Amino acid sequence: MTTVQQPSTKQDILHHLLKQGQSTVQELAEQLHVSPQGIRRHLKDLEADGLIVHQVIQTGMGRPNYSYTLSQAGRDRFPDRYDDFAVSLLDTLAATVGADQMGSILRKQWERKALEYRDRLGNGSLKERVDQLVALRLAEGYMAECHPVDVNGATVEQGDRFILTEYNCAISHIAESFPSVCGHELEMFAAALDCKVERTHWLVNGEHRCGYLIQPK
The missing domain is CATH 3.30.1380 (Muramoyl-pentapeptide Carboxypeptidase; domain 2)
Incomplete structure (x- = not known):
């Protein structure tokens, strides 16, 4: 599995989702100045690691969109608890x-x-x-x-x-x-x-x- 180690686009994605609650690929691409294709690759890795989850946003008859949020494991990547x-x-x-x-x-x-x-x-x-x-x-x-x-x-x-x-x-x-x-x-x-x-x-x-x-x- 891919892991997030050094400050990177993946870390930026996790920070953005922590602050915003949820975001689409396009929103992440615009905020982080990364191509949608690049964002999708990072999201795929993060979801494979269990750090994020997605839900389908159906708008009309076209192709469905996806909204991404942190999983509990993703939230646990940030300092958030005593021993x-x-x-x-x-x-x-x-x-x-x-x-x-x-x-x-x-x-x-x-x-x-x-x-x-x-x-x-x-x-x-x-x-x-x-x-x-x-x-x-x-x-x-x-x-x-x-x-x-x-x-x-x-x-x-x-x-x-x-x-x-x-x-x-x-x-x-x-x-x-x-x-x-x-x-x-x-x-x-x-x-x-x-x-x-x-x-x-x-x-x-x-x-x-x-x-x-x-x-x-």
């Missing part, structure tokens, strides 16, 4: 102390993380703090980015409102066993940035990314 030991440890802790105490422990952990973030984000503008948060999340294994909110085709004033997007989850295994951590993460961002933070997209709900609207209180 199984961490999940096992939390399971043991939950069985030992009970659900209520476990909830309190998780909350204290996120409060501690929020204080750490807040100290490292500094006292700059909201944009500067958001940019620094993205850098911290990238260092922790998240594929994160942030953009100013676009309102009716016009970007709002710098430093006003932002969308933070994370295309993978570095604690996905933990979130599966302890869904409350996602709520604590939302609170953590709000406390660290001293802002209002709302969830716009959620991997746990089957979407291909987590999204957060960040704006002043």
Whole structure:
């Protein structure tokens, strides 16, 4: 089987699918500046490796089109989980102390993380703090980015409102066993940035990314 090792068109395809959720051959060709024939060859290899899957898009009576998405194995190519030991440890802790105490422990952990973030984000503008948060999340294994909110085709004033997007989850295994951590993460961002933070997209709900609207209180 073909494997993806060095940065390559195949890696670019995987990154694009991670960010967009799904794409056709033509969309990939246009975005990556590679011929459709070349894209098809790479997609064939990636599908043979089990890293992507396709579905048929029937539009009228003509030749069907195909839309490609990452398989679970494809998503696993990106840093998206702690060691199984961490999940096992939390399971043991939950069985030992009970659900209520476990909830309190998780909350204290996120409060501690929020204080750490807040100290490292500094006292700059909201944009500067958001940019620094993205850098911290990238260092922790998240594929994160942030953009100013676009309102009716016009970007709002710098430093006003932002969308933070994370295309993978570095604690996905933990979130599966302890869904409350996602709520604590939302609170953590709000406390660290001293802002209002709302969830716009959620991997746990089957979407291909987590999204957060960040704006002043």
